[in-house]
Amino acid sequence: MKLLCNYKSSSENNYTPALDVKEKPLLKLFENSEIRKTPMKFSHLPEREVVKHFTKLSEMNYHVDKGMYPLGSCTMKYNPKVAEDIANLNNLLNLHPETPESEIQSALKIMFCLGESLKEISGMDAITLQPLAGSHGELTGLLITRAYFHSKKENRNTVLIPDTAHGTNPASSSRAGFKIKEIKSNKNGILDPKDLEKSMNEDVAALMITNPNTLGVFESNIKELSRILHKNGALLYMDGANLNALMGISRPGDIGVDIIHFNLHKTFATPHGGGGPGSGPVAVKNHLSKFLPVPTIEFDGKKYKFNWRGKNSIGKVSTFYGAFSVIIKAYVYIKLLGAEGLRLTSEQAIINSNYLLSNLEDKYDIPYKKNCMHEFVLSASKFKKNGVRALDIAKTLLDMGYHAPTVYFPLIVAEAMMIEPTETESKESLDGFIKAMRQVAKQAEENPNLLKNSPSTTPVGRLDEVKANRELNVRW
Numbered sequence: 406m407k408l409l410c411n412y413k414s415s416s417e418n419n420y421t422p423a424l425d426v427k428e429k430p431l432l433k434l435f436e437n438s439e440i441r442k443t444p445m446k447f448s449h450l451p452e453r454e455v456v457k458h459f460t461k462l463s464e465m466n467y468h469v470d471k472g473m474y475p476l477g478s479c480t481m482k483y484n485p486k487v488a489e490d491i492a493n494l495n496n497l498l499n500l501h502p503e504t505p506e507s508e509i510q511s512a513l514k515i516m517f518c519l520g521e522s523l524k525e526i527s528g529m530d531a532i533t534l535q536p537l538a539g540s541h542g543e544l545t546g547l548l549i550t551r552a553y554f555h556s557k558k559e560n561r562n563t564v565l566i567p568d569t570a571h572g573t574n575p576a577s578s579s580r581a582g583f584k585i586k587e588i589k590s591n592k593n594g595i596l597d598p599k600d601l602e603k604s605m606n607e608d609v610a611a612l613m614i615t616n617p618n619t620l621g622v623f624e625s626n627i628k629e630l631s632r633i634l635h636k637n638g639a640l641l642y643m644d645g646a647n648l649n650a651l652m653g654i655s656r657p658g659d660i661g662v663d664i665i666h667f668n669l670h671k672t673f674a675t676p677h678g679g680g681g682p683g684s685g686p687v688a689v690k691n692h693l694s695k696f697l698p699v700p701t702i703e704f705d706g707k708k709y710k711f712n713w714r715g716k717n718s719i720g721k722v723s724t725f726y727g728a729f730s731v732i733i734k735a736y737v738y739i740k741l742l743g744a745e746g747l748r749l750t751s752e753q754a755i756i757n758s759n760y761l762l763s764n765l766e767d768k769y770d771i772p773y774k775k776n777c778m779h780e781f782v783l784s785a786s787k788f789k790k791n792g793v794r795a796l797d798i799a800k801t802l803l804d805m806g807y808h809a810p811t812v813y814f815p816l817i818v819a820e821a822m823m824i825e826p827t828e829t830e831s832k833e834s835l836d837g838f839i840k841a842m843r844q845v846a847k848q849a850e851e852n853p854n855l856l857k858n859s860p861s862t863t864p865v866g867r868l869d870e871v872k873a874n875r876e877l878n879v880r881w
């Protein structure tokens with residue numbers, strides 16, 4: 406609690422970088438005449454017209470239920486509808502968060518059991534379900550790290566982060582008050598223990614590593630990395646957003662991880678994208694459990710209850726207990742698949758990804774290692790001589806009926822295209838994507854100008870994304 410209260414707000418701290426675009430007051434973006442003064446009248450429209458309107462809008466969008474969405478790092482897989490149905494049951498949906506404990510035993514049981522399952526899957530000892538996103542889980546984990554060293558009266562102020570890291574890792578570290586030091590990956594795309602050893606000193610609080618990392622490569626030195634950190638009194642934080650590759654195969658807690666966050670909205674059945682609710686539970690080893698946010702949920706053999714005690718706790722990190730609907734869906738998903746099913750899920754995700762890679766490696770450059778986990782990174786650099794960039798390939802794929810892969814990430818790969826098919830794509834759909842990717846590569850060689858006009862079949866054509874970011878205009 407203490408730490409959060411001492412926490413300086415963003416306006417007065419130095420953690421956030423200075424604004425590098427022209428500042429505009431939000432309200433000035435709208436003209437007065439554009440702000441609605443009276444409620445919108447819908448009632449004069451017949452239901453048929455309303456349904457037509459919204460159906461048309463929904464068709465303008467691309468989504469997971471419509472087709473393949475190989476957006477690397479995001480695990481855009483199909484989510485079973487039964488999880489939605491159960492989360493929408495009236496007695497769960499309309500549960501008031503202030504209902505007395507004795508009347509919400511089933512809800513507490515769902516939260517408790519999800520926590521136990523995630524602990525089992527990850528090999529960790531204690532958990533909070535409160536954080537509302539992966540990045541929020543990172544912040545929570547780093548505040549726990551800070552509280553841990555505070556309690557030991559150690560003044561460690563640095564977090565080490567590999568050059569393959571997701572952008573949220575340095576952002577969360579900085580937000581939690583740490584300095585960041587980057588470590589370079591080796592030629593195989595993983596961290597070398599020798600490089601970690603060189604970066605170690607008494608200022609280092611933790612190494613924050615994603616595993617498998619954003620190149621889709623398993624950090625096979627992780628046990629040795631953990632040994633070096635622990636020998637020097639530091640912690641190993643694992644970004645668990647890529648857990649879709651590990652379930653039932655490798656448990657982070659067994660390979661030296663002290664803190665991990667999960668992305669329930671990636672791995673465990675909540676549709677992801679569009680800014681909907683997410684959930685980023687954080688699990689820790691015993692030595693960190695007393696710093697977890699309150700309340701934690703306990704079971705005394707008869708009753709489930711909230712435990713609000715915790716004088717070392719970092720305090721609450723969200724209103725009430727987290728994103729309950731996402732928690733329900735994750736629990737349904739885990740119960741539905743069981744231990745066997747979860748392992749098969751990860752195996753299939755890895756097989757699908759390797760199948761794509763082996764059918765594309767003759768057409769694109771593969772900067773790191775030929776074997777991948779659940780995703781991989783290609784480079785479109787070889788087409789640059791024809792004036793074709795990764796962005797042109799991504800835009801052309803839209804015209805072919807696919808969502809584009811993640812492009813220009815991770816930053817250490819030039820013209821990067823990061824592809825994650827997930828386990829829910831059939832062989833036919835993978836073959837379709839391979840065909841499209843090969844066709845685009847051929848066009849990039851033979852008729853590069855064609856790629857410059859894409860997309861031409863989508864509701865809007867090619868946007869100036871830099872301008873859209875820098876000169877936000879919400880009028881249309």
Ligand SMILES: *Cc1c(COP(=O)(O)O)cnc(C)c1O
Nearest residue numbers: 478538539540571573615644646
């Ligand atoms: C998605 C992702 C995150 C951030 O998760 P959010 O829920 O979007 O905040 C962090 N790290 C990795 C590796 C990710 O893929």
